[in-house]
Amino acid sequence: MSASTMKILEGGCLCGAVRYRVEGAPRWSAHCHCKDCRRASGAPFVTYAGFLPARLQWTKGRPKDFNSSPGVTRSFCATCGSPLAYEGDRWPDEIHIHVGTLDHPEAIQPQVHVYTVHQIPWLQLADGLPKVPMPPSEAKKK
Ligand SMILES: [Zn+2]
Numbered sequence: 511m512s513a514s515t516m517k518i519l520e521g522g523c524l525c526g527a528v529r530y531r532v533e534g535a536p537r538w539s540a541h542c543h544c545k546d547c548r549r550a551s552g553a554p555f556v557t558y559a560g561f562l563p564a565r566l567q568w569t570k571g572r573p574k575d576f577n578s579s580p581g582v583t584r585s586f587c588a589t590c591g592s593p594l595a596y597e598g599d600r601w602p603d604e605i606h607i608h609v610g611t612l613d614h615p616e617a618i619q620p621q622v623h624v625y626t627v628h629q630i631p632w633l634q635l636a637d638g639l640p641k642v643p644m645p646p647s648e649a650k651k652k
Pocket residue numbers: 523524525526527528587588589590591592
């Protein structure tokens with residue numbers, strides 16, 4: 511995707527109460543296998559795309575926020591529970607969209623799997639993408 515193609519992507523929750531629009535190319539996209547994302551979504555892993563917060567606009571309704579750990583805000587639809595976005599103090603200039611809530615998730619190409627140290631063993635990955643067992647910033651804290 512070239513910088514000149516100003517892309518607009520739309521998405522929303524399952525019930526339609528919350529809708530959003532993001533503009534431009536994401537900074538990155540990754541599959542996260544960490545335990546918190548797994549529990550928050552109920553899925554084996556969550557696919558995110560990172561955008562500048564100013565690029566995201568809530569076009570219908572507003573999500574409810576939940577602080578899942580210090581400095582981490584997870585936003586979801588208060589009616590149907592769909593997880594929609596993630597913001598963390600570790601990424602001050604980004605909002606992470608749940609790619610699965612986009613109307614056209616295929617428009618974003620994930621680049622990497624992260625936190626694969628927590629990957630569920632029965633999940634077989636054959637997409638050829640690099641795997642980062644634990645991001646370096648996190649490993650340092652332990
Ligand atoms: Zn909803």
